Amino acid sequence: QVQLVESGGGVVQPGRSLRLSCAASGFVFSSYGMHWVRQAPGKGLEWVAVIGYDEIVQYYADSMKGRFTISRDNSKNTVYLQMNSPRADDTAVYYCAKGRGSLLHHFDSWGQGTLVTVSS
Amino acid sequence: DIQMTQSPSTLSASVGDRVTITCRASQSINSWLAWYQQKPGKAPRLLIYEASSLESGVPSRFSGSGSGTEFTLTISSLQPDDFASYYCQQYNSYSLTFGGGTKVEIK
Numbered sequence: 001q002v003q004l005v006e007s008g009g010g011v012v013q014p015g016r017s018l019r020l021s022c023a024a025s026g027f028v029f030s031s032y033g034m035h036w037v038r039q040a041p042g043k044g045l046e047w048v049a050v051i052g053y054d055e056i057v058q059y060y061a062d063s064m065k066g067r068f069t070i071s072r073d074n075s076k077n078t079v080y081l082q083m084n085s086p087r088a089d090d091t092a093v094y095y096c097a098k099g100r101g102s103l104l105h106h107f108d109s110w111g112q113g114t115l116v117t118v119s120s
Numbered sequence: 121d122i123q124m125t126q127s128p129s130t131l132s133a134s135v136g137d138r139v140t141i142t143c144r145a146s147q148s149i150n151s152w153l154a155w156y157q158q159k160p161g162k163a164p165r166l167l168i169y170e171a172s173s174l175e176s177g178v179p180s181r182f183s184g185s186g187s188g189t190e191f192t193l194t195i196s197s198l199q200p201d202d203f204a205s206y207y208c209q210q211y212n213s214y215s216l217t218f219g220g221g222t223k224v225e226i227k
Binding site: 059100110111112 | 121156207217
């Protein structure tokens, strides 16, 4: 069955960088778009970014553009989120999610999430 | 960005009740809408996609309807396992967006 396992979360100081990883298994990774979705404490879900099956096409939520970079390595079945210059309001649980299709779709599988706390 | 507005934000109901949650889009999204259930401390779970298609393994008491800008999620007979938060999500544009969520509480 599909498994998505996030790692890399923790406490990071404002302005420092952090890279999250999501290891995927149980499906043909190179055929599906992969997403990051976040949830601040006590708040709702917020889509962060998507990367297409081809490792090339990317789209971002406006508030993340220029600060976060999504990437993937199809040879390693892994998707990444590079967080540059994080702010306190980036504190959230970050979920990796598999899209139903190759790019912009709903999410049919989710990881367990990794908590990122931005604090000095 | 397409804004998604869910109502109500909180709903108190009893086991056996019929429950309806509404989601409105700021512009037409055709039928590109999904519904998710989330329990505290857990990842969301896909319930409905393309506005009315039931995801495999989801109980048939869940149903979705609508198109264009107005959508509903209905639980025909609320069960104890259904007390949770529910979110709609549109995937009609290059920027995906969620509704603010509806928390279904025990009355």
